[in-house]
Amino acid sequence: MDVLKQMQKLALFQGVPAEKLKALAERALYRTYKAGEMFIGETDPAHAFYVIITGQVKLYKSSPEGREQTLNLLGPGDPFGMCTAFAIESFPANAMALEESGILLIPGPVMEAIAMKEPRLLVNIIQILSDRLRESMTLIESLSLKEIPQRLASFLIHALTREGGQGMNQLELTVTQRELAKILGATPEALSRGIRKMSNAGVLAVDGRSIRILDRKALGELAEGD
Amino acid sequence: MDVLKQMQKLALFQGVPAEKLKALAERALYRTYKAGEMFIGETDPAHAFYVIITGQVKLYKSSPEGREQTLNLLGPGDPFGMCTAFAIESFPANAMALEESGILLIPGPVMEAIAMKEPRLLVNIIQILSDRLRESMTLIESLSLKEIPQRLASFLIHALTREGGQGMNQLELTVTQRELAKILGATPEALSRGIRKMSNAGVLAVDGRSIRILDRKALGELAEGD
DNA sequence: CCTTCCCGTTGATCCAGGTCAATGACGCCC
DNA sequence: GGGCGTCATTGACCTGGATCAACGGGAAGG
Numbered sequence A, B: 001m002d003v004l005k006q007m008q009k010l011a012l013f014q015g016v017p018a019e020k021l022k023a024l025a026e027r028a029l030y031r032t033y034k035a036g037e038m039f040i041g042e043t044d045p046a047h048a049f050y051v052i053i054t055g056q057v058k059l060y061k062s063s064p065e066g067r068e069q070t071l072n073l074l075g076p077g078d079p080f081g082m083c084t085a086f087a088i089e090s091f092p093a094n095a096m097a098l099e100e101s102g103i104l105l106i107p108g109p110v111m112e113a114i115a116m117k118e119p120r121l122l123v124n125i126i127q128i129l130s131d132r133l134r135e136s137m138t139l140i141e142s143l144s145l146k147e148i149p150q151r152l153a154s155f156l157i158h159a160l161t162r163e164g165g166q167g168m169n170q171l172e173l174t175v176t177q178r179e180l181a182k183i184l185g186a187t188p189e190a191l192s193r194g195i196r197k198m199s200n201a202g203v204l205a206v207d208g209r210s211i212r213i214l215d216r217k218a219l220g221e222l223a224e225g226d
Numbered sequence C: 001c002c003t004t005c006c007c008g009t010t011g012a013t014c015c016a017g018g019t020c021a022a023t024g025a026c027g028c029c030c
Numbered sequence D: 001g002g003g004c005g006t007c008a009t010t011g012a013c014c015t016g017g018a019t020c021a022a023c024g025g026g027a028a029g030g
Helices: A003-009 A018-027 A082-086 A108-116 A119-145 A148-164 A177-184 A188-200 A216-223 B003-009 B018-027 B082-086 B108-116 B119-145 B148-164 B177-184 B188-200 B216-224
Strands: A029-033 A038-040 A048-054 A057-062 A068-074 A094-097 A101-107 A170-172 A204-207 A210-213 B029-033 B038-040 B048-054 B057-062 B068-074 B094-097 B101-107 B170-172 B204-207 B210-213
Touching (some): A003 A018, A003 A101, A068 A119, A108 A119, A119 B057, A148 A177, A177 A188, B003 B018, B018 B101, B048 B108, B068 B119, B068 B177, B101 B108, B108 B119
Antiparallel strands (some): A029 A101, A057 A068, A170 A210, A204 A210, B048 B101, B057 B068, B057 B094, B170 B210
16 A cells, blocks of 8 residues: 555645655555444544545534435545644534545644645645535535436536546446435435436436436436526 | 725735735725625636625525525625635636625736745635535535524524624624525525524514524524434 | 345325415605 | 505415335345
8 A cells, every 4th residue: 555656646636746745645544444434523623634545435414313414425536624634623524434445644733734835735725625615505506496306417417527528428326326315415215206207207217326318408407407 | 995904904814924915905906896786697707816895795596496595695804706716617606795895806816826925825715715615514404404493593503603702692683584594595484484483482582683592592402403 | 045134116194395475564765 | 755665474375305104126144
C-alpha cells in the first residue's frame, strides 16, 4: 500500500509538490472499515481529514424514528471531514462504509499546517467544497420542489453524464435500491412505485441494479420538472 | 461609502493585510439593488464574488410551477458567489434582494489572483463554505426528516442562539412569514397552521413578525424531533 | 438440500401538507 | 378618505407518499 502513490492521483492533491505530499503521507494513517461500520457520529469531535482510497462511504442524517437521509455518496478519491479540519468543532453528519473500504486519515492540525503553506491545496479544497455545496443545493431543490419520479430522473441524468458522457444509455447502480431511496429522500416502496410508473411510461427499464434508459428526452423533461 | 473600511470589518477578510485589501477594493464595484431585484439567474455565468454590505438577500431555487425554496438568507457581511469565483461555471441558484441592498462586487479573476498569494483569505473562504455546507445539511435534514412544527422549532433555536445567546426568549423576524415559509420548505398556510398548533400548545406566541418563546424546553424537544 | 436473511414488489390504509378559495387587517398611494 | 396590493388566517378538499403487512426470489450459510 503505497500511500504516496495513491495521493498523487487524487484531484485533491493536484498541483501540490511531492515533498509536501510526502510530509502529509508520513503523518497519515491508513485504515480499513468493514461494510456497515460507522466511523463518526454527529457528535464526535473527529478532527481529521478523511480520504477514501477504496470502497464506498455514505454521509447521512437520521431521525429519532429511524428514518435516514443520505447526504452524500462517496467513492475512491473523495475526501470528507474538510469542515472539521479547518472550521467546525463536530462533524455535521454520520458516516458509514457501505462496503469494505480503505480510508486515509490525516490529522486535522497536520493538514492545516501544511495547507497554510500551500495555496494550491487550499484552492483544491475550495473547489471540492463548492462542488459539494452545489450538490447539496440540488438535493434541497429535489426534496422541496420535486416529486419522486422527477428526483429519480434528475439523479439518473447526473449519474449518466458523470459516468459516460452523452451517448450512454445504460447504467449500473453502485448501491441497492434501498440505499438509492435514502439518497432520493424516499422510502423503498415509494421508489419502487416511481420506477414502475416510469417503466410503464416507457422511459426506462430496470432489472435489479442495472438501468436502461429508453427515452432520454422524456427523462430530461421529467428531471427539469416539466 | 468607504469600501475599504467596510471590508476590514468582515469575517471574510480577517487577518488579511491592509495592502491586499486595498488592491481588492480598488478593483471592486459597489452597487445597490432595489427590493425584489434579482441579480443572477441560475444560468448566468456571473464570475464574481459578491459581498453584502447593507440589506438582505436570499438565494433560492424555483420550480416551473412557481413554488420556491430559499436556500440561504444572507445579511450584511455575508459573501456569496464563492463557487463561481473559483470553481463552477454558472451560479447554482437565483439571488434576489429582499430589501434595498448595497453589494460589493469583486471580479472573480481579481479575487482569485489575490487569494492565491494570501492563504489566510483562502482559509477564511474555506471556513465560510464549510459553514454553508453544514447549514445545507441541516436544511436537508429538516426537509427530509422533520415535519413543519419541528422545522420551525429548530429554525427558532438557531436564530435565538445566533442572536442573543442563551437567555433570549424574544425574537424579531427579519422577513415576512411568507418568506419564512419558503425557508422552511412549506406554504404560508402550512406555516400558519404550524404556528397555531404550537401556540395552542403554549410553546410560543406570535404577533406579526415578533415571536416570544414561552416554553424553551418544549421548543428544544420539538427541534430535536422527539 | 433446506433455512434464513435481505431485497424488491404490491396492496391497503392513513395523514401531513399542498391547493383553492374566501376573509379581514394593514400599509400605501392617489 | 377611499381603492388596492400584500399579508396572515381559516376552511374544505385532494393527493403524494409514509406506514404496515404480506409475499416471492435470490444469495449466503448451515
